[in-house]
Amino acid sequence: MGTFAERILGGKAGAVVTVEPDYIVINDGVSHAAVEEISVVAAPEKVLVIYDHDVPTGRPEAAAILRKNLQFADDFNCRYIQAEGIGYQYMARHLVKPGQIIIGGGSHGSIFGAVGAMGINVSIPELARVAETGRYSLVVPETVYVTVEGELADGVSIMDAAYDFLRNASGIRRKAVEFYCPSLSQHERQVLCSMACITGAFCAGIAEEKPILGKTLDLSQVKPMLMMPCDSREKQGRAEICSREVAAGVELNAGQIGGYTGGTIEELRKAAAMMEGKTLARGFRLSICPATSEDYLLAAEEGLLVKFIDFGAQIHAAGDHSVVVQGPGAMGPKEKLVTTGLYTFAGAMGCSDAQIYSGSVETVMKAAVEKRM
Numbered sequence: 001m002g003t004f005a006e007r008i009l010g011g012k013a014g015a016v017v018t019v020e021p022d023y024i025v026i027n028d029g030v031s032h033a034a035v036e037e038i039s040v041v042a043a044p045e046k047v048l049v050i051y052d053h054d055v056p057t058g059r060p061e062a063a064a065i066l067r068k069n070l071q072f073a074d075d076f077n078c079r080y081i082q083a084e085g086i087g088y089q090y091m092a093r094h095l096v097k098p099g100q101i102i103i104g105g106g107s108h109g110s111i112f113g114a115v116g117a118m119g120i121n122v123s124i125p126e127l128a129r130v131a132e133t134g135r136y137s138l139v140v141p142e143t144v145y146v147t148v149e150g151e152l153a154d155g156v157s158i159m160d161a162a163y164d165f166l167r168n169a170s171g172i173r174r175k176a177v178e179f180y181c182p183s184l185s186q187h188e189r190q191v192l193c194s195m196a197c198i199t200g201a202f203c204a205g206i207a208e209e210k211p212i213l214g215k216t217l218d219l220s221q222v223k224p225m226l227m228m229p230c231d232s233r234e235k236q237g238r239a240e241i242c243s244r245e246v247a248a249g250v251e252l253n254a255g256q257i258g259g260y261t262g263g264t265i266e267e268l269r270k271a272a273a274m275m276e277g278k279t280l281a282r283g284f285r286l287s288i289c290p291a292t293s294e295d296y297l298l299a300a301e302e303g304l305l306v307k308f309i310d311f312g313a314q315i316h317a318a319g320d321h322s323v324v325v326q327g328p329g330a331m332g333p334k335e336k337l338v339t340t341g342l343y344t345f346a347g348a349m350g351c352s353d354a355q356i357y358s359g360s361v362e363t364v365m366k367a368a369v370e371k372r373m
Contacts, residue, residue: 031105058327258289262340
């Protein structure tokens with residue numbers, strides 16, 4: 001039957017194959033740079049141009065990117081998606097089908113593995129060539145199997161488990177990761193798959209049968225985890241991952257719940273429940289960033305937004321606020337932020353000397369009450 005990667009790509013590990021992706025994704029995060037290199041679009045109906053990062057636009061430079069992307073979509077008759085929130089989440093819920101191939105220039109395309117599709121992250125020049133030709137050639141990757149067993153302890157989330165796996169996962173770079181995790185919810189599978197490529201895995205998917213060999217992720221042994229601050233975006237894939245205990249007592253100025261891992265309705269419900277009977281620490285800034293407009297509307301219908309506001313939190317527009325250079329949520333000089341977003345590089349959230357920690361909703365809510373890690 002072959003591995004997840006072999007079935008979708010149509011070749012054995014090590015073989016060179018050429019595929020025609022079902023979707024090609026360009027957004028205002030990183031992949032917008034490909035627009036400047038594309039002279040023709042082979043299949044306009046497959047190219048999605050998505051506005052989901054700098055929402056609402058916080059800088060003149062970002063506004064210029066949006067104009068550029070919109071003009072590109074108009075010129076080549078590509079679909080332009082706005083006001084839906086994070087593109088990958090929207091696509092995973094409403095567009096992507098099992099067996100499909102999605103190519104983008106970001107770093108979280110592996111989220112589609114949770115729905116039986118393959119998300120491939122490529123460089124900007126490669127993304128431009130794929131848009132121009134409608135094809136992509138690659139070597140079918142080897143597969144690393146991971147059996148997920150046990151149950152998470154109270155106060156520990158699947159995001160902590162993903163960080164625990166990445167901290168100990170040697171030998172997965174440029175390989176496909178296939179998780180056998182029958183006990184996990186669809187949301188938990190999305191978090192696990194979307195985070196799998198942080199340290200360089202090629203893609204992620206869900207195994208249908210329990211593997212005989214491979215790695216094991218024992219959820220019962222997982223503790224609250226953090227991704228620590230790092231110097232630059234280029235070093236993000238090598239940022240230190242450690243137990244939250246290492247940073248115990250670190251004073252914090254702000255927290256953010258949002259992004260691929262923390263902004264879904266499942267995580268927003270959890271955050272709201274953790275506010276019951278508690279008070280936001282004086283001077284602590286808590287931002288709530290729903291992942292999609294769908295999550296935002298559900299949170300409103302269920303009364304969660306009222307709870308967040310009453311608690312003292314700020315509600316942001318639906319979208320990916322993992323990088324906020326300027327505008328709502330940006331950090332000041334030497335401030336410290338803990339976020340459910342997956343970027344901790346210097347300058348990602350405002351001033352270059354602000355420190356960013358990445359952790360679970362449980363970690364952010366603990367900080368919101370105690371004003372420390």
